[in-house]
Amino acid sequence: MGVHGPAPVEAEYVIWITDHNLTPIYEQVDDWSAISITLRFNEVSSGEFTAPAHPELMAAVRTPKARAVVERNGAILLAGPIEYTPTDFDAERDGYDGNGDVTVRWADDLALVAGRLSYPNPAQAANAQTSARWTSTGTPEVLMRALVNNNGGPGALTARRIPRLILGATAGITGSVTWSTRFQPVTDDLRGIAAISPSRVGFRTQQVGTDIEFQVYAPTDRTGSMWISRSAGNVLSIKHEPEAPKATVAICGGQDAGVNRLILERSNVGDWWRLETFVDGAGAANSTELQALGDEEIANNAEVQRLAVVAADIDGQRYGVNYQLGDIVSVEAVPGLPDVPDIVSAVEVEVDPADGETIRPVIGVGSAQMLNPAAAVQRDILRALSRRGALVEIPL
Numbered sequence: 181m182g183v184h185g186p187a188p189v190e191a192e193y194v195i196w197i198t199d200h201n202l203t204p205i206y207e208q209v210d211d212w213s214a215i216s217i218t219l220r221f222n223e224v225s226s227g228e229f230t231a232p233a234h235p236e237l238m239a240a241v242r243t244p245k246a247r248a249v250v251e252r253n254g255a256i257l258l259a260g261p262i263e264y265t266p267t268d269f270d271a272e273r274d275g276y277d278g279n280g281d282v283t284v285r286w287a288d289d290l291a292l293v294a295g296r297l298s299y300p301n302p303a304q305a306a307n308a309q310t311s312a313r314w315t316s317t318g319t320p321e322v323l324m325r326a327l328v329n330n331n332g333g334p335g336a337l338t339a340r341r342i343p344r345l346i347l348g349a350t351a352g353i354t355g356s357v358t359w360s361t362r363f364q365p366v367t368d369d370l371r372g373i374a375a376i377s378p379s380r381v382g383f384r385t386q387q388v389g390t391d392i393e394f395q396v397y398a399p400t401d402r403t404g405s406m407w408i409s410r411s412a413g414n415v416l417s418i419k420h421e422p423e424a425p426k427a428t429v430a431i432c433g434g435q436d437a438g439v440n441r442l443i444l445e446r447s448n449v450g451d452w453w454r455l456e457t458f459v460d461g462a463g464a465a466n467s468t469e470l471q472a473l474g475d476e477e478i479a480n481n482a483e484v485q486r487l488a489v490v491a492a493d494i495d496g497q498r499y500g501v502n503y504q505l506g507d508i509v510s511v512e513a514v515p516g517l518p519d520v521p522d523i524v525s526a527v528e529v530e531v532d533p534a535d536g537e538t539i540r541p542v543i544g545v546g547s548a549q550m551l552n553p554a555a556a557v558q559r560d561i562l563r564a565l566s567r568r569g570a571l572v573e574i575p576l
Contacts, residue, residue, distance in 0.1 A: 191253055191537050195229055197237075197262075200245035200343045202390050206237055213281070215250065215531035217258050221399075221506045221523055222371055222382060225288040227258045233267050233282040241265050241284050248286040249387065252500070257529070259387040260288040289385040289392045292342045293332055294367040302330035305337065306363075315360040315469050320377040321353040321396045324370050328394045331366050348386070348393035355379055358472040360464065376472075376479045380523065382506040399506040403521045406503055408491045408543055409512035416540065419488040420513040420520070426481040427457035430474035434464050442467065446474030452483065487511055487522045487544030499527055499539045511543055 193215060197206035209231050217227035227250060231237060240246060241262055249259040262284060269280030300311040316323055325347050329335040332342045355378035361369045374381045382397045408414055428449045434442035444467060447454075459477045464470040489511055493499055503509065505527050510519040526542035 191531075192251075193531055193537075194251040195231075196249050196251075197240040197243075198247045198249060198259075199243060200247065200261075202247070202344050202387065202392070205243060205246065206240035209237065213533065215529070217250065217529040217531075219258065219505050219527040219529070221525045222374060222384075224291045224294055224367070225258055225260075226286065227529075228283055228285040230281055230283045233269075233279040235279070238265075238267075238282060241282065247289075248284055255500075256387050258286075258288055259392075260286055260291055260385070262286045263291075289342075289345070289387065290367065290383075292345070293328055293385065293394065294365055296332040296336075296340065296342075296366045297363045298327055298331055298361040298366050298369050300362050302336060312463070312465055313360050313362045313469065315358070315465065315472070317356060317358040317468065319353055319355055320357055320373050320381045321351060323357065323359050323373050324381075324383055324396050325350075325394070327361075327366055327369055333394065342392070344390065345385075345392045345394060348388075348395035351395075351397050353377075353379065353381060353396065353398055358468055358475070360469040360472050362463075372476060376475050380506075380508065384505075397506070399508055399523060400504065401508045401521075402503055403508055403510040403519070406497055406507070406509040407512065407519070408489055408509060409519075410515065411512070412494075414492045414494050414497065415512075416490045416492055417488075418490075418511075418513065419486075421484075421486040422513075423484050423486065425452050425455060425483045427455045427478060428452050428481075429454055429456045430459050430477045431456055432459040432461050432464075432470045432474040432477075434461050434467070434470045442470065444470050444474060446471060446478060448478050448482070450483075457481065487513060487520060489522075489543035490528075491541045491543060493539040493541065499529075499541060503541070509543060 195209040195212055196204055198204050212229045212231040215229045219225045242265055246262045247260055248262050250257050264285040265282055267280055267282045274280050298314055299306060300309050300314050304310065316326060329347055332340060333345050333347060357373060357376050359369065359373050370383050380399045382399050384395050386393050386395055429445060429447040432444045432446060436442065457477060459473050461470045461473045464473060496502060503524060505524055507524050508521050509524060511522055513520045522544050524541050525544055528540040528542065529537060531537045
């Protein structure tokens with residue numbers, strides 16, 4: 181017997197276009213022929229739709245700073261800046277008086293946050309910096325909100341403020357971390373903070389009325405109610421790569437040299453061997469920053485259970501009803517072995533006006549690294565260089 185994909189279901193989709201202040205400039209796209217959206221946990225989400233290239237729609241989508249907004253059943257599913265609007269005209273298909281089609285590709289508003297760098301002192305212009313690094317200790321939520329607020333939110337320099345961006349309500353996430361940064365993409369910092377957080381932490385942007393909220397949240401643990409397994413019939417594909425830690429002890433070297441150099445040890449051995457690595461933190465201003473570098477190194481080299489699972493949305497396990505992006509679910513990685521808890525790292529949505537929508541959750545925070553390991557290597561190189569205060573450009 182063959183394996184079939186998830187059955188399409190009915191849902192109401194509405195598309196409209198706004199300017200950068202969230203004011204509608206095209207009220208509703210009624211004649212779209214396809215919608216494709218990928219929602220990503222702690223990453224920029226993206227989408228595209230195809231529709232006839234009417235002059236009014238073209239004028240709207242090619243307005244500088246225009247945004248696309250897609251509602252699903254009355255709630256905004258994805259909203260953010262339009263990035264690409266290719267057109268396709270064929271005389272035989274469309275007729276000489278036809279408009280052809282336009283494909284509108286856009287990202288969510290988190291892309292605008294990703295377009296900001298973390299200034300050492302966000303109150304000073306880039307060319308007027310008097311601080312070597314931005315360093316802070318607090319809960320993951322406090323640090324994330326401060327980075328976004330000061331580098332792109334209401335607390336940022338006027339020229340750096342993202343239109344309509346505000347901070348959402350606090351989630352009350354506890355725990356303490358220290359983070360240090362210098363001219364890194366803000367979203368890289370947010371993911372780094374999440375990686376060393378004592379508990380799972382998510383972040384996102386969401387259009388709420390006439391504002392764009394930056395929200396920090398704690399994913400919901402649904403391991404007792406949502407299972408991804410062969411026996412449940414909701415596994416389309418699965419890759420599992422468990423890996424022992426590469427390092428459990430970080431020996432951190434700070435400023436100065438020889439016997440005068442500050443040396444700190446950070447460890448998280450647990451059930452594993454003692455595996456030592458050296459962290460060159462010559463750019464760290466003090467012991468607090470040096471400890472943060474050591475903790476980050478251990479987190480980046482910790483034991484992982486990499487999963488890349490594409491599942492089917494089935495009855496009783498429906499997106500938006502039984503689970504949300506970022507929730508923790510149970511995965512039967514190997515029959516007969518204990519289930520692996522992991523995050524719903526992406527949700528793929530395909531919509532056809534005749535056949536309805538098809539939704540596929542993607543499970544596993546390591547899935548992106550498994551599919552594109554080069555990107556992870558580049559990120560590690562940039563992080564290592566930033567520790568020494570070096571700034572380089574690596575071509576893609």
